[in-house]
Amino acid sequence: MFERLRKAFRSLIDRMSRRLVNKLILFFSTIIILVVGSLTIISYQMIQKESVDYNMSSTANNLKLVNQNLEDYLAGIEQLSLPQIRYDELIRAILNEEDDYASKMYLEDYLRSLFYSRKDLNSIYLYLVGQGKYYSITQEAYDIKVRVGYDGQIPYRSWYKKAMASPNNRSYQSFADPGADPGYSSITDPGFMAYHRVIRSIASKEARAVISFYLKPSMKDEIMKDIPFENGEHLLFLDPDNVPFHLDDLEFYNRLKQTEWLTRLERQEEQEPITWTTKDKEKYLIVYNVGEQNGWKLIKPIPYSNIYEAARKTRDLNYLIGLVFLVISVILVTLIANAITQPLKRLSHQMRRFSEGTFDVEAPVKGRDELAYLTRHFNRMVTRTNDLINERYKMKLVEKNAILKALEAEINPHFLYNALQAISTKALKSGDFEVADMVDALALTLRYCISGKDIVYAKEELGHIDRYLALQKARFGSRLEVTLEWDDSLMELQIPKLSIQSLVENSIKHAVEKVSVGIRIKIRAELEESRAVITVEDNGPGIPPARMEEILESFRTEWEEQEGENIGLKNLNTRLKLLYGEEAGLEIQSGDTGTRMRMLIPRGGQSHV
16 A cells, blocks of 8 residues: 555656646745745744743843832831830830730830831731730721730740741741631731731840731732733742742642742742643743842742743744745746746856856847846846946046055155255255254154154154244244153153144144233143143133133034034044043143143053053
């Protein structure tokens, strides 16, 4: 039977492969099936993983926030249980309440003040150790009642023993199980949990009383409502000993606590995915958070069926799209295969000639079908290729001419420098040494400016400043006085080229050019603990406040938006920050009697300080 089926299948494949149309149908169908199937499987697996990661991350963050709020809430209850500054008075009242009416009234008033201070308390009980007596306060109908009762079984109850043995003098009592012990026989509605605090004498450390707070579930529900829920999910709130204080399904918890991993939950920054499979073969992703303060656990089991729901819908949709696409493709291939097989040979022949380097071939166009359209575009491609070859050749010529123009532009500054040298030589021959010195200074200044370096040594910049000031002194004469105080250890400091000139030029512009009296400019460099500071200051009339505001505002604008007369200082400030980081920059201070500009270069990094 199997052999007959195999032979029939091989016969079918052989008949289909005899015609090019059938080959095309089989080929494209196989490709579509493989591509769509592979993409569907890959996308399904990726969406599954991303769904798990997303649920882990989002749920863990949500549980962490809610658990923190729950622990803060319990910390508030613990703070409420501490008498604080009234501790001695409370102990005294506990010891004397049996014989002293005032002490009895003090205890009742103390319970009232605690009860009225919060809205989430069902009742408060104050058990007097060794007397079998307790005070209680609770709301009955619309009235608040303080009562006194007796219960000799309190010392034998588990919550009492746990509180007495606790190093923190406290115990928590859960009522998640409907059959749990309420703690006091008179309690009818214990709420969702009770907090018991042992009150001891400060001197003798003996237990004098136990105060118990029975909490309403309203505050817990208000905090936990921030946790999103979907059908099938669960939520558990456990103490450090894994005792449940909130359950949405007691039977689910009883099954869960039988697993070993429940006792191994610890605080950790990053949780590993935990998968739990029930006896019914249902898989859950267990996301949890362990509180940083007291180790309370908030656990949310999420069924994998919920997590993978979006992935399954996407997979089914991809399969449907793939099937539709396969049917349409088979039909289209069947319709057009016969029309393209015969003229395709002619077109393929011309394309082969084109691929071998014959770029002037053209295929004849017949009809108005898709092959004719393809043939026309092939002919256009051939024409365009020839045009591109010619255009590329022309671009090479243009590029060569551009290089020549760039070389000519580079020669011009050198020509000007050489011309200045010639003028200087002629002035020397004529005996006009002052003009020769000025021309030499201008020529060296020009050479310094057109040098390709952007970072120079301080000694090079100072040499340039000497030449620059020589030209300025020739202009202003004795009205310009310049002093230099430069630390020798900073001569090798690397600074932006023309940086000091920008500061000196600004002093000349806002000081020397504005007045007719003599102006003194001081250039100083010093090394501070974390940076080198270069200062240029003058005793001129200062910069007007409006102008000063424009300069400082220009420092805060983007370079592309910069306009006006502040480009020099703005450029220097921007270069400093680009070269040395945000700690570098330019500071300007100006008043009625002068202007001080400080260039700051931090130590380390690229500053070479």
